[in-house]
Amino acid sequence: MTAHHADLLLLVLLMTDLYMVATSRIAACIRTSAVQGLVLALFPLALSSGAAAPQLFHAVLIGGGTLALKALLIPWLLARVLRKVAIRREVEPFVSLHVSLLLGAALVGIAFWLSMHLPTRAGTPALLVPVALATLLIGFLVVVSRKKAITQVVGYLTMENGVFVFGMSLAHEMPFVVELGILLDLLVGVLVFGLVIHHVSAEFDHIDTDALSELKD
Amino acid sequence: MALLVLVLAPAVAGLAALLIKSVRIDLALFLAVCVAHLGVTLGLWFVPPPAPLGTLLALDLPGHLFLTITSVLFFLTALYAVPYVLHATHDPQAAPHLFVPCLSWFLAAMTLVTVSQHLAVMWAGVEATTLASAPLIYFYRRRRALEATWKYLLVCSVGIALALLGTFFLGIATAGLGEAAPALVLEDLKQAAPHMTRPWLKVAFIMALIGYGTKMGLAPLHTWLPDAHSQAPSPVSALLSGALLNCAFLGVLRFYQICLASGDAAFARTLLVLFGFLSLGLAAAFMVGQRDYKRLLAYSSVENMGILAIGVGLGGAATFGAMLHAVNHSLCKAALFLLAGNVLRAYGSTAASDVRGVLRRLPVSGVLLTAGFLAIGGAPPFGPFMSELVIFQSALQGATPGLGVLFVALLAVAFLGLAGVLLPMLQGARPAGVVPGREATLSVASPLVLCVAVLVLGVYVPAPLSEALRKTAALLGGGLG
Numbered sequence: 001m002t003a004h005h006a007d008l009l010l011l012v013l014l015m016t017d018l019y020m021v022a023t024s025r026i027a028a029c030i031r032t033s034a035v036q037g038l039v040l041a042l043f044p045l046a047l048s049s050g051a052a053a054p055q056l057f058h059a060v061l062i063g064g065g066t067l068a069l070k071a072l073l074i075p076w077l078l079a080r081v082l083r084k085v086a087i088r089r090e091v092e093p094f095v096s097l098h099v100s101l102l103l104g105a106a107l108v109g110i111a112f113w114l115s116m117h118l119p120t121r122a123g124t125p126a127l128l129v130p131v132a133l134a135t136l137l138i139g140f141l142v143v144v145s146r147k148k149a150i151t152q153v154v155g156y157l158t159m160e161n162g163v164f165v166f167g168m169s170l171a172h173e174m175p176f177v178v179e180l181g182i183l184l185d186l187l188v189g190v191l192v193f194g195l196v197i198h199h200v201s202a203e204f205d206h207i208d209t210d211a212l213s214e215l216k217d
Numbered sequence: 218m219a220l221l222v223l224v225l226a227p228a229v230a231g232l233a234a235l236l237i238k239s240v241r242i243d244l245a246l247f248l249a250v251c252v253a254h255l256g257v258t259l260g261l262w263f264v265p266p267p268a269p270l271g272t273l274l275a276l277d278l279p280g281h282l283f284l285t286i287t288s289v290l291f292f293l294t295a296l297y298a299v300p301y302v303l304h305a306t307h308d309p310q311a312a313p314h315l316f317v318p319c320l321s322w323f324l325a326a327m328t329l330v331t332v333s334q335h336l337a338v339m340w341a342g343v344e345a346t347t348l349a350s351a352p353l354i355y356f357y358r359r360r361r362a363l364e365a366t367w368k369y370l371l372v373c374s375v376g377i378a379l380a381l382l383g384t385f386f387l388g389i390a391t392a393g394l395g396e397a398a399p400a401l402v403l404e405d406l407k408q409a410a411p412h413m414t415r416p417w418l419k420v421a422f423i424m425a426l427i428g429y430g431t432k433m434g435l436a437p438l439h440t441w442l443p444d445a446h447s448q449a450p451s452p453v454s455a456l457l458s459g460a461l462l463n464c465a466f467l468g469v470l471r472f473y474q475i476c477l478a479s480g481d482a483a484f485a486r487t488l489l490v491l492f493g494f495l496s497l498g499l500a501a502a503f504m505v506g507q508r509d510y511k512r513l514l515a516y517s518s519v520e521n522m523g524i525l526a527i528g529v530g531l532g533g534a535a536t537f538g539a540m541l542h543a544v545n546h547s548l549c550k551a552a553l554f555l556l557a558g559n560v561l562r563a564y565g566s567t568a569a570s571d572v573r574g575v576l577r578r579l580p581v582s583g584v585l586l587t588a589g590f591l592a593i594g595g596a597p598p599f600g601p602f603m604s605e606l607v608i609f610q611s612a613l614q615g616a617t618p619g620l621g622v623l624f625v626a627l628l629a630v631a632f633l634g635l636a637g638v639l640l641p642m643l644q645g646a647r648p649a650g651v652v653p654g655r656e657a658t659l660s661v662a663s664p665l666v667l668c669v670a671v672l673v674l675g676v677y678v679p680a681p682l683s684e685a686l687r688k689t690a691a692l693l694g695g696g697l698g
Contacts, residue, residue, distance in 0.1 A: 118417065121389070136378075149367065163378055169389070170392075170401075174400070174401065177273070178273070178341070181337075182381070185341050185348070189374060196351070196355070196363070203363055212364040212367055214360065214361055214364055215361055215444040215448070217443070217512065
């Protein structure tokens, strides 16, 4: 694969971002997150095309770890939580889906505008900075605009995916054990989130986070 | 090796405690781990620095200072926690079997934060502290605790994601250096800092300040903090406020060190002072007329984190003051939260209006609470008075003396807020429903030690500590006069 493939992958990532803000079905959000995990798993391979064997090996390791966690294990865990709490749709998001799609498009515009002002090193895929920023911002939009706890977790994962795109462009400067640690944190994080959602569902009979508003001054 | 053991021993003990079903054995194990941790941490002050583990772990002065605070607080809190957790085993809504495992992992994660030199490892440590401590906040299975846990998890995870972004931005900032581009290791980054791409370096610092600042409770990113610190069981609140906030601050300081090394730290200083005053002001406003005494203490933590940020941002002697204040605040706030736990157990309410006559009902806790209130309020002769004085003087002598005046004015508001809530609680007659009883030795021993330490620090800072603080301040671009 080549840098051209990297840009292609980034384009797919951008499309999944926009699909995420436009859908109300939570299962679809989780599947989209899995697709993003797959894209991220292929990304280090695309970046290290023509690299020496040790670098390629490093890329395969990171890609494999990302595939296992972000594309398979974490979406599976989330889907399990979703089955347990027995809800399907984001019925009343804080922001309607039309507005949230418009906001998402605006955020993509902002991401491209911002990235014009940030210098990049030679050989970086042209879309890397804008798409990573857009993914981050759209993840944040999902966290703040959706009401269901589980969708907010998917939004947080999307933010992390945006951060990961930046991280993968630095893959050669990071020991594998560090990246493993970051991925492990993410996995444990999803487990803890899942447990808390389970308790919220048992305690409140739903997982609408706007009900979590008793604590105030 | 010593560093790896410091991180792994509590982590393994946590796993063991998860498998052991007896809460008593769990607590004994935890106490043993804390004693060993404290022994090694203190011992490391007397021997040459241990060999670093590759580029991942190494002990430097700021890290060792915060590690020592953490270790001391964990030991004293473990002592306090023994009767606390045993008492909680009778509460059907409590989850005591998760207490020791999560607290052990919490210690392991915080140790990792203080001994890591690779910024991505440090990030993993900070994120792990969130995950280890979230179940602790939900110790009492109540709706409000669940709400606090959810907010803590979501707000801190999202915040911390930005800190990781900042870490990666540092990598991009060095990318222009080609083959000489360093790994994300503190010393290498400091060396490369003068050649970093400025826009990326600045955005990296901003992201780290927002990310770790969220965890540290800097306003306006502090929203989760009063909820989590007030809903958590008191020993956990003591550690969240006394130890964890410092560790998050260390994250900000690491990025600040790199900005200093780049020779272009003015913008970072401005941001620290700005966020510092915002935290100080906002916290002081919420402390006045606060109805819940644990929330009051939580807002006081936001206030004190603001003081730390201001001290480091002002530079010069104020940096020394900030480091001294970090020690003072940790000891003092831990004591206050532990005492608040005693009050809560005796009165069964966190509403300040339900609590009257603490000095009569709990004589020892009452006296200590009075001392702790005066200390954290910045009254002489306690430690925080001295450290706040150093920051104040430095601000007056600095470029904008007005900041010094504002600093003292806001401190005065915070003091009034503390006094308005705590004094009525301490005085008066005991309410009819509250039965008198003896105070358990272990539930007042740790707060007593902490209060005495804060008093001693106000009168005399031991030479070795003063030397360590001075050197730490020098690493953070400050000095003493």
